[in-house]
Amino acid sequence: MTTALAAQTNSFLAALVLLTGFGMLVQKRIYGLIHIFTWQGLFLSVNTAIVGYVANRHHLYISSVLTLALKVVLLPYILHVLIHRLRIRKEVETVVNIPMTMLIGIALVIFSYHLMAPVRELSTLITRSTLAVAMATVMIGLLMMITRRHAVSQIIGFLAMENGLFFAATSATYGMPLVVELGVALDILIAAFIFGIFFFQINTAFDSLNVEQMARLKEGD
Numbered sequence: 087m088t089t090a091l092a093a094q095t096n097s098f099l100a101a102l103v104l105l106t107g108f109g110m111l112v113q114k115r116i117y118g119l120i121h122i123f124t125w126q127g128l129f130l131s132v133n134t135a136i137v138g139y140v141a142n143r144h145h146l147y148i149s150s151v152l153t154l155a156l157k158v159v160l161l162p163y164i165l166h167v168l169i170h171r172l173r174i175r176k177e178v179e180t181v182v183n184i185p186m187t188m189l190i191g192i193a194l195v196i197f198s199y200h201l202m203a204p205v206r207e208l209s210t211l212i213t214r215s216t217l218a219v220a221m222a223t224v225m226i227g228l229l230m231m232i233t234r235r236h237a238v239s240q241i242i243g244f245l246a247m248e249n250g251l252f253f254a255a256t257s258a259t260y261g262m263p264l265v266v267e268l269g270v271a272l273d274i275l276i277a278a279f280i281f282g283i284f285f286f287q288i289n290t291a292f293d294s295l296n297v298e299q300m301a302r303l304k305e306g307d
Contacts, residue, residue, distance in 0.1 A: 108226070130153050169238065227250055
């Protein structure tokens with residue numbers, strides 16, 4: 087694979103990652119949300135392997151396999167089990183309507199391109215064109231956490247933010263040291279289990295995972 091082809095493939099996968107970010111913003115069904123998150127993890131995994139090949143950074147192959155195992159297989163499986171056990175069937179409610187959320191998302195993408203423009207000019211890496219997309223993915227994940235009322239969808243937003251940070255690390259420096267990436271992967275896995283336990287406890291105590299309802303209960307106290 088030539089450098090030019092690798093750069094084009096990298097940009098194409100970055101566009102798909104960004105597209106899945108917007109897909110999660112507009113998705114109202116919880117299962118659909120998990121499926122789009124899975125696709126985002128797959129695009130990240132493939133992109134990491136391509137960057138590892140072009141940059142001759144062998145540790146990125148391990149990162150790619152870890153991303154595939156964690157974000158395409160394990161985390162979606164845990165989320166599916168969680169939703170099945172908690173019997174969540176309703177559509178995900180949003181604080182802001184979907185068209186307004188999309189407009190805010192587009193504004194965040196424009197802001198990200200403006201913010202990362204100086205960094206892009208200074209960088210000589212083939213992945214420099216995707217820095218703004220990585221930053222936009224982080225912000226869209228944060229926007230999703232803010233605008234969703236259901237705790238599970240907020241966690242998926244948090245995981246999407248982590249995807250954006252991982253993508254930013256790959257784009258800006260060809261990835262973090264392997265030890266750091268292994269530590270982050272382990273942290274995410276442990277966090278997923280802890281979130282699962284908390285969700286069961288919260289659902290048992292409040293009979294709902296809607297954060298707005300929980301806030302009203304707190305005000306009632």
